[in-house]
Amino acid sequence: MENKAHAMAAGVFVLVVAALLALLAVWLTRDNGERNLFELSTRETISGLQPQAQVRFRGVPVGKVEFIGFDHKTKGNVLIRISVDVATPLTQSSFATISSQGVTGLGFVQLEDVGPSTVPLVPNDDDPPRIPLKPGLLDKLLNKSEVIMDQVEAASTKLNKLLGDGNQQTLMTSVQQFGQAADSINKLALKLDPFVxxxxxxxxxxxxxxxxxxxxxxxxxxxxxxxxxxxxxxxxxxxxxxxxxxxxxxxxxxxxxxxxxxxxxxxxxxxxxxxxxxxxxxxxxxxxxxxxxxxxGNGAPVPGPGEPGFTAPGEKP
Missing domain, CATH: 1.10.287 (Helix Hairpins)
Known part of the structure; x- marks a missing residue:
């Protein structure tokens, strides 16, 4: 009888602790801030982005992703619904990108506003306004990857042709000819020294x-x-x-x-x-x-009569 009482007490204690932990988790994850709903629609791949992912405005956390699904207004597009703090300064020139954080690869929504417009974006939870979603750096790199690979392949092909056996032989012949030309120039310079x-x-x-x-x-x-x-x-x-x-x-x-x-x-x-x-x-x-x-120069003058070496005309020297 006493063992059953101890087991019941232990079970009640475990239930109470579990309830307290659940209440603590709810209290820690509560969100009392007022937020507005906005939507993003795109045809790009959003790999790594999950519901409850962070939404940041210029790096500052301002909300989270509420829903990810298909866009019924635009066939083939993916719809992302986000909730953003009312204090976030969104205007009609604001736009969003999908970014990845750290080495984990988890995606988040990055909001930016570099446009000239100062007209605030009017929220409407019944029909949330849409923010343009532009390709991120990774998306741009993936889109250009095929072109980059083609260019790398073409460059490697040209390099292989340039370093072929025939071109290497031609290059060595050119180097030898340059050496021979240098030797000829040196010899010519030596011959011109007396004249100089x-x-x-x-x-x-x-x-x-x-x-x-x-x-x-x-x-x-x-x-x-x-x-x-x-x-x-x-x-x-x-x-x-x-x-x-x-x-x-x-x-x-x-x-x-x-x-x-x-x-x-x-x-x-x-x-x-x-x-x-x-x-x-x-x-x-x-x-x-x-x-x-x-x-x-003129050299030595011809000796005259009476001078050593003079030879009269018609006489043998």
Missing amino acids: ATMPRLGQEASATMKSLKTAADDVSRTANEVNTTAKKLNAKDGPLDKLAQGGEALSGAVETFSAATLPRLGEVADETARAMRQLRRTVNAVDDNPQSLIF
Whole structure:
């Protein structure tokens, strides 16, 4: 009799504890907040999303998924009904996406509002308004996966062709040809070193020749300037020609002045011009007779009579 009393007491205790635990669970899971109903309709796959899943607005929990089923208004679409806190700032530009949390892969509804509209979304529990559901990052990746795989396959095919035996042989041949070309350039540079060494001397001789030509040109220019000056003096007012028109006596004076001062100077200028032209002609003849002198110089002069090494014309050396 006593054992039955103990068993009954234990059973009553277990029932009371179970009832208390049930009440505690109900109290912990109670939801006293006021919420509004909204609907989402999509043709996309919503794998991982379950009833009672969280609804977040920019990462903040604001509700849960109440129902998942088929949309009777749009054939073939999936209908998701969510309840959202009344304080959630939803507008007519708000939209939703399906996201996954962590490594568990459990889905939740993410609400966003990046649009320009500030008109609040009016709730109606009898006919809940619908929020657009846009593809999430995972959905976009899955939609593009086929294209990405095709591109990867095409790239691998091209890479295999590029690394084929024929192309590898061609590449090795090109490398060898580049090496041979480099060797040829080095050999050519070695051959050009003596010529490059003679370039400074050639430049000096060319500079001396150019100075001579410049001197001759300066003489000619100076002569031309003097002739021009003389002509201006002759044509100036009250000049020799003007005075020549005034009378024979002025003509005689002008002729004497011209003969005494200008003609000797013209003779000197003509002599200088002739000397410059002869010097230029000798330079041109020397280059014409011995063109290599521009590179190697004139060399030693030919010995004259009485000098060692002189050989008279017609005699054997």
